[in-house]
Amino acid sequence: MSAATSNEAFTQFLLRMGDNTLILGHRVSEWCGHSPVLEEDIALANTALDLIGQTQMWLGLAGEIEGKGQTADNLAFLRDVWDFRNLLLVEMPNGDFGQTLMRQFLFDAWHSIQLGRLMSSSDERVAAIAEKTSKEVAYHLERSADTVVGLGDGTEESHARMQDALDYLWPYVGEMFQSDAVDAEMVAKGIAPDPASLREEYDALVGRILATATLTIPDTAFGHKGGRTGAMHTEHLGHLLTQMQWLQRAYPGSEW
């Protein structure tokens, strides 16, 4: 395989990692000042901050590997919807606090397993980022899992809302475990695991937490897809980008 092809796949993989953290970080930051209790304002800001910091690392490396002189900021603020490689799950709207925390939990569980595997990546830079970010993500997971349990097994209302959130978001879980040629190349080079190989651990972890939360996983194998390949995002992503990218688009070439 030529060096050009391999850099292309590696770049795609890094965009997938960085776009997940960028888009989810953005979504979480939308809560600022509006959450149910002060401690949650602090925790959500902290989660968003971690995710944006992780984005700088992943997208920074993506630009470097791509080799076209793109900075993390260029990649974040100057690409259009079809260039984004995040999971559909993370671009889904915040909804109520329950939906936000359920989305966070479903992502954190995957993210923590993925980073655990990436710590032994054959690429040192990937391994270093995974090592650095896995502690933050372990904390995110602890927090989102606790909250899902607390609200799932709380009042009748909180239980119902959490079940609704799970029903709404579950069809977006399957995409995490789909593979394509990019993944095959990452596996071949020992850079990243086969997404499908994370499923068992994920199901065990998520199954255990959701059972403690007295919530029922929807009985469907159906999964939406199209985010991580860029083939078809949801309508939500474009609106997110119009807000996130506005200053850079309206005043191109400025330094901020």
Next chain:
Amino acid sequence: MYAQMVQSEATKDDPEKLAAFQARIDRDEKIEPKDWMPEGYRKTLIRQIGQHAHSEIVGQLPEGNWITRAPTLERKAILLAKVQDEAGHGLYLYCATETLGVSRDELTEMLLDGRMKYSSIFNYPTLNWADIGAVGWLVDGAAIINQVPLQRTSFGPYSRAMIRVCKEESFHARQGFDAIRKMAEGTPEQKKMAQNAVDRLWFPALMMFGPSDKDSTHSAQSMAWKIKMNTNDELRQKFVDQTVPQIEFLGLDLPDDGIKWNEERGHYDYSDPDWSEFFDVIKGNGPCNVDRLAARNKAWKDGAWVRDGLLAHARKKAAAKVAAE
């Protein structure tokens, strides 16, 4: 200043106890929550620290207004970290207030139904990205000028909270200045944003220190109790003297034609803010009062099921633990 026009309470306590209390304050001893204190001292502090806490909380809104539009990842991270700090300040100030016998929920209810105030500055909008720089530089800058002396305030928990808060506020002020400097040195459009932010926020920032000393009642008792350390005009002058050279450094026009160095006084002269506007804002008629309170009320109301759910879960867990023992 995040606490404005805090009325100090008259006190009807035993004169002997009062004299001993005053003597402790005069000796610069710290008053701790378990110590005897005059009812007026306690009530004034609740009002002042509570107002300060509310300001930190409501202050998240004008800055949060730009988090989703921050122009770079770095700026977004800095702003998120700042807003997170502000929420943290709110938290320790509520804790300091709780030591005086009023719960955070009670204080929150009083904010939401308008019985308690927050700083007038947060009733002004943030309209362009330079406002975020200007808020850090001018608003946190003004807050620091007020809060540095309060590190020596007589009430222990308040003093300790101020020490912690001031460190972070200086960070915010420096980062804010850096953000607006980038704009002032940037493209013509960016410079225009910076000038617009300074022009719009200058007088509201001056108002943060509260009305002029000649119109400011109730401060003598608070000063004797070392709850208030300086007069409003002293602090405002300090802010003007510190900030005018910074505006000049940025190469921006001064926002007030009345600003002139006064050799004799050794201070800058400046124009008074429009105090009728200030009193309008205090009464609820500022540009954003209605929206800010509506946003806080909505967050509280929408979050009720979350608070109830988590509480119910905590109770179930505690009950299960008891049953298991």
